Amino acid sequence: MWLPHRFKHCSACGAAVEYRVPADDNRERATCTACASIHYQNPINVVGTLPVWGEGADAQVLLCKRAIEPRYGLWTLPAGFLELGETVAEGAARETDEEAGAQIELGPLYCLLNVVKVGQIHLFYRARLLSTEFAPGPETLEARLFREEEVPWDQLAFRTIRETLQRFFEDRRLGRPFALHSADIA
Amino acid sequence: MWLPHRFKHCSACGAAVEYRVPADDNRERATCTACASIHYQNPINVVGTLPVWGEGADAQVLLCKRAIEPRYGLWTLPAGFLELGETVAEGAARETDEEAGAQIELGPLYCLLNVVKVGQIHLFYRARLLSTEFAPGPETLEARLFREEEVPWDQLAFRTIRETLQRFFEDRRLGRPFALHSADIA
Numbered sequence: 119m120w121l122p123h124r125f126k127h128c129s130a131c132g133a134a135v136e137y138r139v140p141a142d143d144n145r146e147r148a149t150c151t152a153c154a155s156i157h158y159q160n161p162i163n164v165v166g167t168l169p170v171w172g173e174g175a176d177a178q179v180l181l182c183k184r185a186i187e188p189r190y191g192l193w194t195l196p197a198g199f200l201e202l203g204e205t206v207a208e209g210a211a212r213e214t215d216e217e218a219g220a221q222i223e224l225g226p227l228y229c230l231l232n233v234v235k236v237g238q239i240h241l242f243y244r245a246r247l248l249s250t251e252f253a254p255g256p257e258t259l260e261a262r263l264f265r266e267e268e269v270p271w272d273q274l275a276f277r278t279i280r281e282t283l284q285r286f287f288e289d290r291r292l293g294r295p296f297a298l299h300s301a302d303i304a
Numbered sequence: 305m306w307l308p309h310r311f312k313h314c315s316a317c318g319a320a321v322e323y324r325v326p327a328d329d330n331r332e333r334a335t336c337t338a339c340a341s342i343h344y345q346n347p348i349n350v351v352g353t354l355p356v357w358g359e360g361a362d363a364q365v366l367l368c369k370r371a372i373e374p375r376y377g378l379w380t381l382p383a384g385f386l387e388l389g390e391t392v393a394e395g396a397a398r399e400t401d402e403e404a405g406a407q408i409e410l411g412p413l414y415c416l417l418n419v420v421k422v423g424q425i426h427l428f429y430r431a432r433l434l435s436t437e438f439a440p441g442p443e444t445l446e447a448r449l450f451r452e453e454e455v456p457w458d459q460l461a462f463r464t465i466r467e468t469l470q471r472f473f474e475d476r477r478l479g480r481p482f483a484l485h486s487a488d489i490a
Contacts, residue, residue: 121388127318129311129334129343134318142442145387148315157315161386162346163425200347201331202307205418205488206425227484230413232391239349239392256328298413298484302391 121159122237124148130155161237165209166197167245168229168282169222171263177290178263179283180247181270182217185259189275195242195282196220210243218261219253222246225296229285231278232302240278244286244296277303307345308423310334316341347423351395352383353431354415354468355408357449363476364449365469366433367456368403371445375461381428381468382406396429404447405439408432411482415471417464418488426464430472430482463489 125135125148133152140147140156148157169180181193196217200209207224214220225244232239252261264270266287274280285299311321311334319338326333326342334343355366367379382403386395393410400406411430418425438447450456452473460466471485 125315127313127315129313129315132313132318159388160348161388202345202347202423203420205420227486234389234391237388300413
């Protein structure tokens with residue numbers, strides 16, 4: 119099975135680990151050959167927002183041009199890894215502040231996207247921009263608003279960004295209420 | 305800051321780690337004193353279902369009596385840690401099969417509950433039971449259906465189970481559509 123990384127040593131005692139199926143389990147886990155500690159590896163959450171300025175056909179979305187790898191120079195919604203000590207919504211708001219310096223009112227959860235092949239769950243909240251002044255942080259080259267026809271579809275950093283933007287513009291165009299979307303990214 | 309566990313050794317090379325703030329970061333991370341590997345720790349997802357038999361005032365929910373610690377002998381909805389290689393919905397369905405042996409049709413996401421103090425996100429899907437025959441796995445002493453007035457409120461294993469059940473019975477009683485609930489567990 120794919121793992122984000124393979125443990126070679128035990129994080130408790132430093133001895134070598136082996137991948138084996140523990141008793142009462144059905145999956146291989148990194149198991150210490152000395153102290154028997156088991157080290158589980160699980161999917162990680164990426165949290166962010168879809169910040170929108172204006173409504174209806176005038177709606178514009180905020181995208182950030184990445185100043186870091188991976189995908190340096192490509193456009194993303196503000197998002198990053200959820201940290202210990204915060205809720206999903208708090209993490210999404212924090213990333214929006216850190217990456218774009220944008221003032222927002224956080225809305226409801228809009229997309230839950232499974233990216234199984236890299237062990238990630240991407241969660242995007244809708245957000246209403248309270249200002250068009252941005253203050254991009256060190257991970258962002260530029261933060262700016264895009265109308266639907268301006269979105270750089272061939273310069274987006276991740277599939278989950280495309281999926282989220284497509285769903286937003288489609289919901290808006292069809293006048294649908296903005297309910298939660300779930301999807302799996304192959 | 306609270307951590308689920310503290311790394312003492314590097315999982316790549318086995319040398320000692322120290323918690324320090326890496327360059328371009330703002331949080332302490334377990335950093336190897338020998339090979340400089342950084343080991344991130346992030347919240348983990350617990351996924352499960354709210355399996356329901358019948359509708360309206362006749363609705364019954366499926367609970368499982370735990371055969372394992374923590375909370376041996378208390379009642380829970382079928383749920384467990386999301387694994388690598390599966391989507392959130394697949395994990396919720398797998399746990400329902402493993403813990404209750406219940407036949408279900410998975411519904412939409414119903415609750416997203418942040419349990420910040422233990423670094424967990426609990427995600428429950430609604431599910432429609434297709435049968436009242438259950439086949440509890442080794443982690444479950446007993447699986448059975450409960451009407452609202454039968455729910456053992458003082459014998460529930462976790463706060464997130466109580467929150468999810470309370471919301472379900474309240475939505476049902478008020479005839480509200482079953483939309484996503486988000487809440488933070490203090």
